[in-house]
Amino acid sequence: MKTAFAVALILTVQPLLGAVDVENPFCRSLTLEGYLDLRYNRNGSYNAVPSREFQIRRSGLEVAAEITNNLESELKVEFQPDQVFLKNALVQWSPLDFASARFGQFKRETVLGGTLSTWKLPLFERPLSYQLMEDLTYSGRDIGIDLEVNLRPVESLILSGTAGVFNGDERGEERENNELLYSFRGVAEFVPLNLKLGGSVILHRLGAVNSQSVEGYISSSRLMAFSADFQFDHSFSNWYDLQILGEYSTGDNWEWVDVLAGENPPGFKGIWGAATISWHPWKIDAIRTISFSAGYERLQENLDLNNMNKKQISFMGSVYPTENTRIRFGQVIHIDDNPLYEEEDYTDLVMEAGLRF
Numbered sequence: 001m002k003t004a005f006a007v008a009l010i011l012t013v014q015p016l017l018g019a020v021d022v023e024n025p026f027c028r029s030l031t032l033e034g035y036l037d038l039r040y041n042r043n044g045s046y047n048a049v050p051s052r053e054f055q056i057r058r059s060g061l062e063v064a065a066e067i068t069n070n071l072e073s074e075l076k077v078e079f080q081p082d083q084v085f086l087k088n089a090l091v092q093w094s095p096l097d098f099a100s101a102r103f104g105q106f107k108r109e110t111v112l113g114g115t116l117s118t119w120k121l122p123l124f125e126r127p128l129s130y131q132l133m134e135d136l137t138y139s140g141r142d143i144g145i146d147l148e149v150n151l152r153p154v155e156s157l158i159l160s161g162t163a164g165v166f167n168g169d170e171r172g173e174e175r176e177n178n179e180l181l182y183s184f185r186g187v188a189e190f191v192p193l194n195l196k197l198g199g200s201v202i203l204h205r206l207g208a209v210n211s212q213s214v215e216g217y218i219s220s221s222r223l224m225a226f227s228a229d230f231q232f233d234h235s236f237s238n239w240y241d242l243q244i245l246g247e248y249s250t251g252d253n254w255e256w257v258d259v260l261a262g263e264n265p266p267g268f269k270g271i272w273g274a275a276t277i278s279w280h281p282w283k284i285d286a287i288r289t290i291s292f293s294a295g296y297e298r299l300q301e302n303l304d305l306n307n308m309n310k311k312q313i314s315f316m317g318s319v320y321p322t323e324n325t326r327i328r329f330g331q332v333i334h335i336d337d338n339p340l341y342e343e344e345d346y347t348d349l350v351m352e353a354g355l356r357f
Helices: 002-013 128-135
Strands: 029-042 052-068 071-080 083-096 099-107 141-150 157-166 181-190 195-204 207-209 217-219 223-235 240-252 267-279 289-300 310-322 325-336 346-356
Touching: 128 240, 128 267, 128 289, 141 181
Parallel strands: none
Antiparallel strands: 029 052, 029 346, 052 071, 071 083, 083 099, 099 141, 141 157, 157 181, 181 195, 195 223, 207 217, 223 240, 240 267, 267 289, 289 310, 310 325, 325 346
């Protein structure tokens, strides 16, 4: 706990000069980066305790080493007041200009809501659909290997894809099953249109030791999840930018039934979208960018129950004094259509300050 606060204090007083290059005799370059996000919440839910709260939302350090011209490694550790945990620990090998492989622990390339960094995410939190997929182990960080291929441009079209094999279960000291997860993601970029279209497929099984089984082990049928997304970025001039993001995802929600006993899981469906318009007032020295975002999310965890939906509407204003510092504020409106809950709709007010160095 003391370590976390010490690191957070160091981050706040570091000069905002970007990544720090550390000289060493073991590799070509070694860079150190860090981040810190502070938050104040006023929770609108009547049963939220506390209803007002200051938080160290996230703080961490990243070390990246370029060992040779085609071999790199990365280590990322995050600190919070009550815990310290490892986020990334990987080695990346790029034997060809158009192909690279990663091995270790890192975030899987699956849904757009998870691949975007928190610094570029136009919402206060990752989308509801991503959070559910992370709970179901379809997305999130995992231990495994993936291969990324970036094909040569054809006219104005750029194609890329990633395929990976991972443990597929919650990270822990011991694996509890003998199944692997397979993930595939492809992106097509249409350069003149400033448009990217993406999609993903995730294949998974659950397994467990069972002394009553002849083999001593049982596994579920194949579990699947899919997503489709788009990214549109356009600069009207040196002064104004527009970004629009959207994603649709669906899959098997195995948490609702006992899939190890052969029960068929119901499906889930989630959509989210966000639009951000940015203004760059170049003549104001103290402000680099001012942006406004609006987002909408909807999640149905069980398609067999049509009246159980979660919705969120977000509004956010952001001010960037520099490229690596920002202050943002806004609100998140929560709407729950679940008739089993007595809680009414509510609104959270959020203010954040963040930096990257």
